[in-house]
Amino acid sequence: MTDLLFLPLLNKLKILYLLPWPFHRSTLKIPKPETPVATVLDINGLSKRYGSIQALDALTLQVEEGSIYGLLGPNGSGKTTTLGMVLDVIRPSSGSFSWFGTSVSKTSKQRIGALLETPNFYPYLTAKRNLQLAAQIKGADPASINSVLDLVGLGTRSNTAFKGFSLGMKQRLAIGAAMLNDPEVLVLDEPTNGLDPQGIAEVRDLILRIASQGKTIVLASHLLDEVEKVCTHMAVLQSGKLKASGSVGDILSANEQLLISAPEQQPVLDLLERLPYVVQFRPDKEGIVLTLSEGYNSQDINRDMFAQGIVLSQLIVRRKSLEAQFMEIIKN
Amino acid sequence: MNLLRLELYKILPYRTFWVILGIFMLLVFLIFYSVHDITINNTQLGAANYQFPDIWLKLTYISSFFNTLLGILVIVLVSDEYTFRTFRQQIMDGLSRVELVLAKFYVTLGLAAVCTLFLLLIGLFFGLRHSTDTSAGAIMQHLDALFYYFLQAVGFMSLAMLFGFVIKKSGLAIIAFISYVLVLEPIIRSQIPDHIDKFFPTKVLSSLTPLPVQQLLDQATSPTELLTPAWATLPALGYIGLFLLVSYLLLRFRDL
Known part of the structure; x- marks a missing residue:
């Protein structure tokens, strides 16, 4: 019997032994064997002013090797200005940036493939000749031209003049040109702009395929859904200011929404009124949409409803619409 | 040389380029051909115009009127790069700003060489x-006029190139270039004493291929102060350098 009495105490001692004061569980972090991740692009306080307009205001961010970094923001938020500056075609008003830890140079440029704003080619030259020109400038192997044309699905149109191309084909050719040198980094400014749904799907697929080869991709887009589908990291810009940055999961997973419905709505509404962790709720045509404060989830709602004798006929967890989240981010 | 190859790659399939160059050559040929019909006081001047060695002076003087056309061609080539945003792409792909200017300068050198060669051929054709x-002595005597013509063509095209870099849009740049060369600078020069205005850019370039009968005119009227071709060479080279430098500085300090 005495043994049994001792057991809890022993247990406690064991726990204490395992977790001696002052250590708390959360402080007991086992250092993960991290491989040092190289920073591909380091932007430091970069600003651009056009007359009275501050196009970009002290942007600081790092793009790590192997990530797909999304630059998200409405039109005119400074995405293209940012990319233009790091690609050496727009002069920064202040601030600095570095590629691969060095300042921009011919060597650094040859490790980057870039598409900025529009596909830039000579309209009267054929697709192939345009790529031959680009390959010469980049010092790329001319043999890679045909494979790049095939990769972007223009193999059969290589002898068509650029001006005869549809917008989608022009865009694809530009992506092809960016990939000529088998670059370590791809910088793509609105790569799916002007493409039809099939083209958009193809380009996204292409981007993911390129990324899976361990390449780093910097992608500017005003399409939230594109960034969410493609990117691992993102920065949100608005009016030249950085509103948020981090991994896509961290930024987009905040504040889930629940959709619930019950045979009778009124008791549900009455209860929701009294639950402290319900931030807001509103009746919707499909049911009641509610947002919970952090740390609570659908289980809590379900339990409390049931405890009050309400049986839910529907309980759906849904992410807040991307648009809604985006609006929330840029509102602050 | 790699840069020149790059430029040829773009230019050779470009129809606009051939059209303008073709018009230049056709006009020079037609004008020079037509002078054999000129009759003054019932004496045909034809054969007199084609006599070696003065033919070189006359040919280069007449051709100098069409330098504006070569200037327009260069403006088109420069402003195209802005319109197609290919300057931008080439900088992103690895060319430097110096290389962009040099590439266009090589084109003007090449064009001037082609045009000079063309003049040599028509000179020999009509002369012989x-x-x-x-x-041989007569043929060679004033052959240096071709060198001065080459320098003049490069000078005018470099000035045109600068207009292209400044204005970026072909139409506006062409209008500005022509009005500067034909109207603006002459007006400014008319307000300035001769011993200074002979150093103005288009005046320096023009004095490389003087009017062949200038000495005769000077005897008849009050002499105009003009640099001799040999003396104009150095300032012409200086202006070409200046135009290139300003073009580079524009690229350096402006967004593309």
């Missing part, structure tokens, strides 16, 4: 057919 003296 009509000149009474076709000895």
Whole structure:
């Protein structure tokens, strides 16, 4: 019997032994064997002013090797200005940036493939000749031209003049040109702009395929859904200011929404009124949409409803619409 | 040289380029051909115009009127790069701003060389057919006029290139270039004493291929102060350098 009495105490001692004061569980972090991740692009306080307009205001961010970094923001938020500056075609008003830890140079440029704003080619030259020109400038192997044309699905149109191309084909050719040198980094400014749904799907697929080869991709887009589908990291810009940055999961997973419905709505509404962790709720045509404060989830709602004798006929967890989240981010 | 190859790659399939160059050559040929019909006081001047060695002076003087056309061609080539945003792409792909300017300068050198060669050919064609003296000595005597013509063409095209870099849009740049060369600078020069205005850019370039009968005119009227071709060479080279430098500085300090 005495043994049994001792057991809890022993247990406690064991726990204490395992977790001696002052250590708390959360402080007991086992250092993960991290491989040092190289920073591909380091932007430091970069600003651009056009007359009275501050196009970009002290942007600081790092793009790590192997990530797909999304630059998200409405039109005119400074995405293209940012990319233009790091690609050496727009002069920064202040601030600095570095590629691969060095300042921009011919060597650094040859490790980057870039598409900025529009596909830039000579309209009267054929697709192939345009790529031959680009390959010469980049010092790329001319043999890679045909494979790049095939990769972007223009193999059969290589002898068509650029001006005869549809917008989608022009865009694809530009992506092809960016990939000529088998670059370590791809910088793509609105790569799916002007493409039809099939083209958009193809380009996204292409981007993911390129990324899976361990390449780093910097992608500017005003399409939230594109960034969410493609990117691992993102920065949100608005009016030249950085509103948020981090991994896509961290930024987009905040504040889930629940959709619930019950045979009778009124008791549900009455209860929701009294639950402290319900931030807001509103009746919707499909049911009641509610947002919970952090740390609570659908289980809590379900339990409390049931405890009050309400049986839910529907309980759906849904992410807040991307648009809604985006609006929330840029509102602050 | 790699840069020149790159430029040829773009230019050779470009129809606009051939059209403008073709018009230049056709006009020079037609004008020079037409002078054999000129009759003054019932004496045909034809054969007199094709005599070695003065044919070189006349040919280069006449051709200098069409330098504006070459200037327009260069403006088109430069402003195209802005319109197609290919300057931008080439900088992103690895060319430097110096290389962008040099590439266009090589094009002007190449164009000037082609045009000079063309003048050499028409000079020989008309001269050998009509000149009474076709000895090597007579042919070679004023051949240096071709060198001065080459320098002049490069000078005008460099000035045009600068207009292209400044204005970026072909139509506006062409209008600005022509009005500067034909109207603006002459007006400014008219307000300035001769001993200074002979150093103005288009005046320096023009004095490389003087009017062949200038000495005669000077005797008849009050002499105009003009640099001799040999003396104009150095300032012309200086201006070419200046135009290139300003073009580079524009690229350096402006967004593309």
